[in-house]
Amino acid sequence: AQKITQTQPGMFVQEKEAVTLDCTYDTSDPSYGLFWYKQPSSGEMIFLIYQGSYDQQNATEGRYSLNFQKARKSANLVISASQLGDSAMYFCAMRGSARQLTFGSGTQLTVLP
């Protein structure tokens, strides 16, 4: 069974500062993928970044980076230089042998001006 835990229901960050959203996971699968999605108030799910369990380097996509610590089973999302438009719900998800994504409960990020 797969499990994703996001322990921060809500986070606040000042505009232009960096913020880290926590995600831990549990799986017995030897290979798996980790994802982050953004859900703004409009409701759509927007893919942000992906990390494979065998990837040697942490994934980066523009202002998003994934701090992957395999031994700790954590896959934290780092957003640098926060913008007001980053205010949204953020979901961590994983995929292992099961052919679907398992999502965490999400973190509501609010960027303050």
Next chain:
Amino acid sequence: NAGVMQNPRHLVRRRGQEARLRCSPMKGHSHVYWYRQLPEEGLKFMVYLQKENIIDESGMPKERFSAEFPKEGPSILRIQQVVRGDSAAYFCASSPQGLAGTGANVLTFGAGSRLTVL
């Protein structure tokens, strides 16, 4: 290149009625996934389909819910005799290939269909 199209975006039903939610995957995608999001919660997997086949329905409630993805036309999620607890956002996602392991196949989501049961 249109993304995943879901309709209706909003649907209101009274208890006991039927709800039909449609999903047209991205062009070239033959794998469809349905997820449900209850208020203030994350997305929960319901069912995974390929054309004319249900691959994994482990997340589907045993009664009243069904899904199909016919050879022609959109995927349909059908909820019979809706109850208030069915009120949720239902998301469809598609991928060009099945998901497995570390493959970087990404699910592309539609904008969701929000069902309200009165």
